[in-house]
Amino acid sequence: MEVPILKQGDFLIATVQAALTDADLLHFRTALIQQVVRCRSRGVIVDLTSLDVMDSFASRTLRDIAEMIRLRGAETVIVGIQPEVAFAMVQLGLKLENVTTALDLDEGLAHLGLKSTSGA
């Protein structure tokens, strides 16, 4: 399952549409960082609206993605985590530490937009 990555100006938007296998997650991580480099993006949004499960490997991979993108001088915002998924995650102790989160795509873009205009 390939995760579609779309370009929106200085930003990339990746929409995860279904549960990803461990292999899919690693492939996604690689594809995303390559796109960040190719497009010289300043911000990335990972949209999890369609995801109804989250396991520890997915959670760790998302943290890795944010970390790698930060090393390229760009910011990652995870958006669209569903209430049930958020609840399950905290119960399992899967915290996305040091990862910015926002309610949805709109909020995520607003956050990145604000950050870029504030001169970051």
Next chain:
Amino acid sequence: MTRNVNNPAGVHTRTRDSGMTEQGRPGTVLLSELVSHLRQNRTQLREEWARRITEAQLLTAMTKDEIFAEATSVYDNYVEALETGTFEALQAYARNLSERIIPRGVETHEVVGIVLLLRDVLARSLFAKYQADFTKLNRILDAYEPAANRIANTVAVGFVQERERIIREQQEAIRELSTPVLQVRERLLILPIIGVIDPQRARQLTEQLLRGIRTNRAKVVVIDITGVAAMDATVANHLVQTVEASRLLGATVIVTGLSPEIAQTIVNIGVDLGKMNTVGDLQGGIEQAERLLGYKVVPAA
């Protein structure tokens, strides 16, 4: 039915609930005799029973007329259960009766008490009737006792089950009442918590809040726990999880109104307070929330 000659009142097999012995017919005949005796003497036995209820100071929440009316229904249901050997009608009546008298403040010991009194009143009338024929008395009691005990049991259990049902309903109502999620500004939610939080309520609270964040697109939530007297480590953990889950939905949580005891509990469970945003009182919390959202509140003139 076996009987030790040296102990005529003693060992005998329990008959089945219908009052029929293993041999069949003798039990049925006895039972019909028993039931017709109870029907014929219905008036005096009911009155005797009602008198004993008042004497024992039971059902004080009800008037004499009400007691007599209920006594009539119970009596008739009792005799019918004895006669038919089926208890469904009695169970239904017991539940119905309980539904009516529990709101009146009637307690379990009163209900059990009156049923046992009826059992005694009827037993005494059997002693009186068959005192000349001890053998027959024993056989009548063999038919009567198991059924009477089953009846007492059915009524008492029906009452208790009804009480438990009411308690469960009330608990559910309390839970629903006390966790409103309120929007006070665009993107700002307040969750005022009052009373005791048990793990189930904490979970319900979290689910309600997360749904509220998504529906109202909230960016800041103020959770006020001024009204919460005590919190154990489990519930404090739930609170911390609620804060973390809210963050995953992109909302910042400000917790206000922590009592000294609760503050102590949170420190003891080792929560990194750097991650939990807290302000002394609700007013301060709302003011900070407004700042975070970019509101500025100034006097009108």
